[in-house]
Amino acid sequence: MKTKPLGPIPARYETLDGELAIGGRKASALVEAAGRTPLFVYSKSHLDERVATLRAAIPPRIGINYAVKANPHPQVISHMAPLVDGFDIASSGELLMVQKAGIDPARVSFAGPGKRDDELEAAISAGVTLNCESEGEAHRSLTIGQTLGKTPRIAIRVNPDFELKGSGMKMGGGAKPFGVDAKRVPVLAKQIIAEGAEWRGLHIFTGSQTLSAEAITEAQTNVLNLAFSLTQEIGATLPKLNMGGGFGIPYFPGDKPLDLSAVGAALHELVEAHGAALGDTELCLELGRYLVGEAGVYLCRVIDKKVSHDQTYLITDGGLHHQLAASGNFGTVVRRNYPVANASRFGEEASEVANVVGCLCTPLDRLADMAELPRTEVGDLVAVFCAGAYGASASPANFLGHGPAAEMIV
Numbered sequence: 001m002k003t004k005p006l007g008p009i010p011a012r013y014e015t016l017d018g019e020l021a022i023g024g025r026k027a028s029a030l031v032e033a034a035g036r037t038p039l040f041v042y043s044k045s046h047l048d049e050r051v052a053t054l055r056a057a058i059p060p061r062i063g064i065n066y067a068v069k070a071n072p073h074p075q076v077i078s079h080m081a082p083l084v085d086g087f088d089i090a091s092s093g094e095l096l097m098v099q100k101a102g103i104d105p106a107r108v109s110f111a112g113p114g115k116r117d118d119e120l121e122a123a124i125s126a127g128v129t130l131n132c133e134s135e136g137e138a139h140r141s142l143t144i145g146q147t148l149g150k151t152p153r154i155a156i157r158v159n160p161d162f163e164l165k166g167s168g169m170k171m172g173g174g175a176k177p178f179g180v181d182a183k184r185v186p187v188l189a190k191q192i193i194a195e196g197a198e199w200r201g202l203h204i205f206t207g208s209q210t211l212s213a214e215a216i217t218e219a220q221t222n223v224l225n226l227a228f229s230l231t232q233e234i235g236a237t238l239p240k241l242n243m244g245g246g247f248g249i250p251y252f253p254g255d256k257p258l259d260l261s262a263v264g265a266a267l268h269e270l271v272e273a274h275g276a277a278l279g280d281t282e283l284c285l286e287l288g289r290y291l292v293g294e295a296g297v298y299l300c301r302v303i304d305k306k307v308s309h310d311q312t313y314l315i316t317d318g319g320l321h322h323q324l325a326a327s328g329n330f331g332t333v334v335r336r337n338y339p340v341a342n343a344s345r346f347g348e349e350a351s352e353v354a355n356v357v358g359c360l361c362t363p364l365d366r367l368a369d370m371a372e373l374p375r376t377e378v379g380d381l382v383a384v385f386c387a388g389a390y391g392a393s394a395s396p397a398n399f400l401g402h403g404p405a406a407e408m409i410v
């Protein structure tokens, strides 16, 4: 029978009494503590380790921002608060979340097209930096600042003429709804400064989910060069450069982890080469999935096991309503298997081939196709890894009325 490989299970997930353990606790115990499946579990030690490894690899003058949209769970935000330097938000909803976590608005920047007036008002009142996505938005921000009697803190998101190669989602290069085309940035920046806003600098985000250190290095070189040439044209010092990121994680069979030491070495070289020109400019990377993706596991339970035309189906109480990306319906062209395992028999060798599906009445609801798994029984827990980013909050939890999954941090 033709099998399909599973994605690579992230490092540091252990076996305890034959079960998958997360943060030193067995899957069955975690589900018992949560009271139900499906359940997202986020591991603090994975979050800690990821940020520490990243810090050790990159130059100390490059800060780390967390892109909240990757995982806005309140306890994840709170846990990240002391670990990272800044937070990137993309809506007034996310603004509320970082405010609830007690994060200083001076550490927060707000990107995203289509910011409503009430969102701009909330952000300006709070003192958050706006990464303006268009001339129109910059002018609305200036007007709102005047009405509120508050100086808006404004950076410009640049739509660069290059992109992050090999990127899963292209966010720069050519016509885009994001940012201001590079050649129009200097004129707008001068207006923003002339109107008395606090000039906060440039935001250049070139793409997402790349595993190529070479592509990231090339993009970061281009980002710095573009920032220098724009700054010269603007004629004011650059307070801050948000360099984007796009660091990816391995999801699929054959994916190799990003070579962080190569990226780190390249960033050290860039910063050294441009040190004088950079002056006091504050630098930061903004990362979402790289920080949190591998720290999350989605656990669901096998409800039924059946055979159809010689294929075994493991039907779980989970599905695409919590794990749209694992089902292959969130920005992928060809469906490939995520890392999936039998969490109740984590230590066992594979001995059967099965399709793992969700409980939704749609053929789109697949968690693993033709996967080699240990012999799995009704009642076993299935783990979908790489569930820490774009999982719970990026899936249609209302679809078919099953409701959201439980979430916990350990």
Ligand SMILES: *Cc1c(COP(=O)(O)O)cnc(C)c1O
Pocket (backbone or CB within 6 Å): 067, 069, 070, 088, 111, 205, 207, 208, 209, 244, 245, 246, 247, 286, 287, 288, 289, 290, 389
């Ligand atoms: C989504 C997004 C990110 C985070 O992307 P990841 O792939 O999760 O790292 C960062 N910056 C901006 C502007 C984004 O839109």
